[in-house]
Amino acid sequence: MNSEDNLLAGIAGYVDTLSYVALFGLFTAHVTGNFVLIGAEAAGFGQGAFMKLMAFPAFVSGVAVSSVIVKRVEPATSNRAGCVLYIFQASLMLAFCLAGVGVSPVVHANGTPVIVCGMIGAAAMGVQNAHDRLVPRPGVPNTVMTGNVTQAVLDTVDILSQKMPSDARTVxxxxxxxxxxxxxxFATGAILGALAYQHVGFSALLLPCIALLCLALRTARGAQTQLDASATATDARKKPARPGRAADCHSERV
Structure with a gap:
């Protein structure tokens, strides 16, 4: 699952940086960062405060709709639920791409089409943030790196400390x-997102769309494997028991 986390982290860094560069400092994946920017803009620094404010309910909507979808689908396997969410996020990402192309070049931060574009992007990343909580799987957070960096520094200190037990250093x-x-x-995705927007604009969002669809396809295959294994186990339980020693003993007594 680590490769899946790495790809999702790359998507998060890519989309977050692209939206930041293209939409006047809007964060789509790290939506809480928008509150910092809103505070700065209240003091006259920056622009697009209303768009950043509207990103929050859009992000929440992406999380809420993801939860409803997973519950309505009632997937037989966790992989199937993951596949549905990847397709949903890819659809929103495509809508984000088309909306961005439609408003380009972005000149006014408070224009309605620009605000709607930013809201779609925030909703798409809300789905990714909800994914790990709705579909439990081994892995690490892939949308916000603050916690990961903190843990990495703590683990590095523990590894270098001679006073730590060997088993703790191993963990x-x-x-x-x-x-x-x-x-x-995530860092690589952030760099690529900025460079891609610089060269091709919002069309660069087609790349994460394709990546999400690839993840959906791979997850769908995993779901089919889980279903096949479950069906095999069920068939094995349903097979009638073969005559055992009890029948042999009965024959001997007769």
Whole structure:
């Protein structure tokens, strides 16, 4: 699952940076950062405060609708639920891409089409934030790196400390090995997101769309494997028991 986390972290960094560059400092994945920007803009620094404020209910809507979808679908496997959410997020990401292309070049931060564009992006990343909580799986957070970086620093200190027990250092080393690739993937995605927007504009959002659809396809295959395994186990339980020693003993007594 670590490769899935790395790809999702790359998507989060990519989309968050692209939206920040394109939409006057709007965060879509790290939506709480918008509150900091709103506070700064209240003092006259920056622009687009209303768009950043509207990103919060859009983000919440993405989380809420994701929860409703998973409950309505009633998936037979966790992989099937994950597949549904990936498709839903890819659809919103495509809508974000089309809305961005439609408002380009973005000149006015408070224009209604621009605000709607930012809200769609925030909703898409709300789905990704909800994914890990709605579909439990082994992995690390992939949308906000603050906690991951904090844990990575703590684990590094533990690994270097000679006073730490060897088993504790082993646990820290294992956890650090999971955290670092995700952090690097997020940073790489952030750089690529800025460069992609610089060269192709909002059309660059087609890349995370494709990545999400690939994840959906891979997860769908995993769901089918789970269903096949479950069906095989059920068939095995339904097979009639073969005559055992009890029947043999009865024959001997006759």
């Amino acid at each position: 820290a080393r294992t956890r650090l090995g999971k955290m670092l690739p995700t952090i690097l993937a």
